[in-house]
Amino acid sequence: MSVEGIGASVVRKEDKRFITGKGRYVDDVRIHGMTYAAFVRSPHAHAKVKRIDPSEALKMPGVVAVLNGQQLADDKVGNLICGWMIHSKDGSPMKMGAWPAMAPETVRFVGQAVAVVLAESRNQARDAADAVVVDYEELPVVADVRAAIAPGAPQLHPEAPGNIIYDWVIGDEAATDAAIKSAAHLVSIDLINNRLVPNAMEPRAAVADYDAAEDHYTLYTTSQNPHVARLVLSAFYNIAPEHKLRVIAPDVGGGFGSKIYIYPEEMVALWASKKIQRPVKWTADRTESFLTDAHGRDHITHAQMAFDKDHKIVGLKVKTHANLGAYMSLFSSSVPTYLYATLLSGQYVIPNIHAEVISVYTNTTPVDAYRGAGRPEASFLVERLMETAARQLKVNPAELRRKNFITQFPYQTPVIMAYDVGDFNASLDAAKKAIDYDGFPARKAKAKQEGKLRGIGLSCYIEACGIAPSKAVGSLGAGVGLWESAEVRVNPVGTIEILTGSHSHGQGHETTFAQVVADRLGISIGQVAIVHGDTDKVQFGMGTYGSRSGPVGLTAIVKAMEKVEAKAKKIAAHQLEASEGDIVIEDGQFKVAGTDKAIALPMVALAAYTAHNLPDGMEPGLKESAFYDPTNFTFPAGTHICEVEVDPNTGKTTFINFVAADDFGRMINPMIVEGQVHGGLAQGIGQALLEGTVYDDNGQLVTASFMDYTMPRADDLPSFNVSHTTTLCPGNPLGIKGCGEAGAIGSSAAVINAITDAIGNDNLVMPATPVRVWNAVHAKQAAE
Amino acid sequence: MSTVKLTINGKAVTAEVEDRTLLVHLLRDQLGLTGTHVGCDTSQCGACVVHIDGRAVKSCTTLAVQASGATVTTIEGIAKGDELHPMQAAFRDNHGLQCGYCTPGMIMSAIDIVHRYGGNLDEDTVRAELEGNICRCTGYHNIVKSVLDAAGRMKVAAAAE
Ligand code: FES
Ligand code: FES
Numbered sequence: 001m002s003v004e005g006i007g008a009s010v011v012r013k014e015d016k017r018f019i020t021g022k023g024r025y026v027d028d029v030r031i032h033g034m035t036y037a038a039f040v041r042s043p044h045a046h047a048k049v050k051r052i053d054p055s056e057a058l059k060m061p062g063v064v065a066v067l068n069g070q071q072l073a074d075d076k077v078g079n080l081i082c083g084w085m086i087h088s089k090d091g092s093p094m095k096m097g098a099w100p101a102m103a104p105e106t107v108r109f110v111g112q113a114v115a116v117v118l119a120e121s122r123n124q125a126r127d128a129a130d131a132v133v134v135d136y137e138e139l140p141v142v143a144d145v146r147a148a149i150a151p152g153a154p155q156l157h158p159e160a161p162g163n164i165i166y167d168w169v170i171g172d173e174a175a176t177d178a179a180i181k182s183a184a185h186l187v188s189i190d191l192i193n194n195r196l197v198p199n200a201m202e203p204r205a206a207v208a209d210y211d212a213a214e215d216h217y218t219l220y221t222t223s224q225n226p227h228v229a230r231l232v233l234s235a236f237y238n239i240a241p242e243h244k245l246r247v248i249a250p251d252v253g254g255g256f257g258s259k260i261y262i263y264p265e266e267m268v269a270l271w272a273s274k275k276i277q278r279p280v281k282w283t284a285d286r287t288e289s290f291l292t293d294a295h296g297r298d299h300i301t302h303a304q305m306a307f308d309k310d311h312k313i314v315g316l317k318v319k320t321h322a323n324l325g326a327y328m329s330l331f332s333s334s335v336p337t338y339l340y341a342t343l344l345s346g347q348y349v350i351p352n353i354h355a356e357v358i359s360v361y362t363n364t365t366p367v368d369a370y371r372g373a374g375r376p377e378a379s380f381l382v383e384r385l386m387e388t389a390a391r392q393l394k395v396n397p398a399e400l401r402r403k404n405f406i407t408q409f410p411y412q413t414p415v416i417m418a419y420d421v422g423d424f425n426a427s428l429d430a431a432k433k434a435i436d437y438d439g440f441p442a443r444k445a446k447a448k449q450e451g452k453l454r455g456i457g458l459s460c461y462i463e464a465c466g467i468a469p470s471k472a473v474g475s476l477g478a479g480v481g482l483w484e485s486a487e488v489r490v491n492p493v494g495t496i497e498i499l500t501g502s503h504s505h506g507q508g509h510e511t512t513f514a515q516v517v518a519d520r521l522g523i524s525i526g527q528v529a530i531v532h533g534d535t536d537k538v539q540f541g542m543g544t545y546g547s548r549s550g551p552v553g554l555t556a557i558v559k560a561m562e563k564v565e566a567k568a569k570k571i572a573a574h575q576l577e578a579s580e581g582d583i584v585i586e587d588g589q590f591k592v593a594g595t596d597k598a599i600a601l602p603m604v605a606l607a608a609y610t611a612h613n614l615p616d617g618m619e620p621g622l623k624e625s626a627f628y629d630p631t632n633f634t635f636p637a638g639t640h641i642c643e644v645e646v647d648p649n650t651g652k653t654t655f656i657n658f659v660a661a662d663d664f665g666r667m668i669n670p671m672i673v674e675g676q677v678h679g680g681l682a683q684g685i686g687q688a689l690l691e692g693t694v695y696d697d698n699g700q701l702v703t704a705s706f707m708d709y710t711m712p713r714a715d716d717l718p719s720f721n722v723s724h725t726t727t728l729c730p731g732n733p734l735g736i737k738g739c740g741e742a743g744a745i746g747s748s749a750a751v752i753n754a755i756t757d758a759i760g761n762d763n764l765v766m767p768a769t770p771v772r773v774w775n776a777v778h779a780k781q782a783a784e
Numbered sequence: 785m786s787t788v789k790l791t792i793n794g795k796a797v798t799a800e801v802e803d804r805t806l807l808v809h810l811l812r813d814q815l816g817l818t819g820t821h822v823g824c825d826t827s828q829c830g831a832c833v834v835h836i837d838g839r840a841v842k843s844c845t846t847l848a849v850q851a852s853g854a855t856v857t858t859i860e861g862i863a864k865g866d867e868l869h870p871m872q873a874a875f876r877d878n879h880g881l882q883c884g885y886c887t888p889g890m891i892m893s894a895i896d897i898v899h900r901y902g903g904n905l906d907e908d909t910v911r912a913e914l915e916g917n918i919c920r921c922t923g924y925h926n927i928v929k930s931v932l933d934a935a936g937r938m939k940v941a942a943a944a945e
Contacts, residue, residue, distance in 0.1 A: 011876055018884030019872040019891065021819015021859035028818035122809075123802065201823045201831060201885040201920050253821075253885025254920050286824040506883030506921045675879050675926055682923030706828035706918065714914035714924040719907065743923075 501541010680743020
């Protein structure tokens, strides 16, 4: 490893602009003549739109136009789509209700837009939006899953009787039922996986600029995947053909899934900029983010896990109701199905698994992928079951897990996934050692003397990353391929530009991607620039989510590099009058192995571009591209262990220690990997302890600001003890598994397992706020 | 409309603003100092923190007219030319940022914390003091490390002056 190559914790190249205030986010973009958009949003969760009267608003200072959903429909702008087809167990396709970007007739969640005001300034637009009069006829509301599936419940969409989008199954039901029937021990659990609001710190924003002379649009937007945005805006929403639409995602302030989707506001901004022939800027305020960014999780699950007399798992049966909100967001259908139920085997040999997932409409904000997307829900379920089973069987929870670990790879689970490699004992041992697991009973006894309740909880998670083999996901209903592309441009002076379809919004690609290239050529990362986030520069790409940028995006770069290196070796061999097979690349030189003959990369590059002396028939230039489609998912896995202390008098939980021992395969930059883990842990711990999304019965989002929704703050969290074990992923040349989501996937179960261990009561829902913990402590005491 | 006169990052500035204009919007929209961010509408997140007369203040909760006559320092004004402020350097060296959106506010708050505690900080104090700044990316682990590191660097720098 060179000092800046693979495995080096290099400080990030991109940091200078962020720490000096020179980052360039969408809201920082200003275009001459720009107007500001403010949306008129429904205050009702379910209502008919009877009349929209903009007359007062139009008289107000600075107002340029007020546009509504009927005009959008008249202009044949398409409805929003869900790009993953799921079929119900009866074979019928999912029931998708229409989602217009601004509602012409019916609103189905609080905050849904019905009109937009364009004005000269932000304040003028907002003032005028308040002055648009909308008459609504309120309709009955279903604010949660139970209300939605109750007999006689109000219907949201005519397409979806009973508010059911699909009733999907996976696995062998008869075999699972038989295993459960003949089991020696059966453990049942009922769980709620609480709805979360992603809350990337940068609110969503769009700047749309229509150029009438060229009939061309430019959109600056807060996107994790600008090319997918362009594709969808072109192919489905009829905004403009792709060559007439440039999408730029500049610096983006966090995404966590919420910036994958193409939302109404971006689409309306583009359309409006043509309508008024002026650039349009829209920036969400935080309340709009709460109301309109796709939420995450929101499952209700009943599950049974069956064990034989030796405590080996023989079956797992799961029934989950997933709340997808009022409309089907872009990838919403896949999250509670193929990203959830396919991970229900966890780290364990479970010969029989059956899961049924019923997804429903409610009058709430749409739900889609949020950090982990389905996998945290699966991991939480399996790990709560394992812990509960250990308690009921009165065995050590670590040893019950160990007894059931998969140890032979590859391993085909009964739910599609084929795990390629792993060493679950290694991460369990590393985590136990890091937290001094064996010393816990003594610590617990000591805490007891001080009137405190100590608990320890494990979570041995596995997840699927490197999303995804296109053929496989295509066969499961995905509307897109999930490969990645890269282009390597070696300039005539030997500097290198890497164009990637991945998008960095905090992940540090400008550094890690450069490290991989630098490592291959033996040059410094300063000679390598990473170009991303602009559809005019990068030909295509599928973007960044599902921890795919390492295993998929970087592999595309490696494939393109291989082509560049092969050509450069030919040129070097020709220049050095050596045989191509003898050329090795070291320290930025192309050397003839075993001799002192060498030619430096800049001279090879120059030769490629002067083309004065190239091998016969060779094209000039040194630039190659590659599309890489993964052959399998990757399977990061590890063990999180959490030790907490609960004050029985206040219900307050205090962290004593939190350890994560993760296997991510090869790490390019361990410092950045650890940062990803820290952030993921904070989100998983936030889910477990703090973050609760509350709707009242009328479908009002009660927690629509940072005053009401408890974001994890510095004083809510401990410092983390993060370490790694390594099995290299055989599926890609770098051996990478991906690290972006693991923290959020494993940690919530560890926290809840620790608290329930401390208080001796398994009946505790997330977020485990002090009042809930206090109640659980006292319910236990009352029962005794 | 009102006229405000203030010193921003060492430069005298005069601006015409609507009475309701927030300081953060004067900085961002009128003066082009977009390093100061807006992350919320309830004065909770701290993405907007600047220094007014040397103290950390949420510029989303300050009217531009309130700052008239004051000396304002933003994230753009703390480095000395090419030399980063020790807090900026510590954030970079300790990977105290990911997406960078909370970072300007974090750095401005953190400098104020170090000043107020004279550099005598421990982890719990830093965590308690950072309660008004939300970061969704880092889990705060490396931010806390950065602030503690910078506190040491700033002590050394102060001693050298
Ligand atoms: S923008 Fe000022 S506190 Fe959030
Ligand atoms: S670095 Fe992204 S919010 Fe803090």
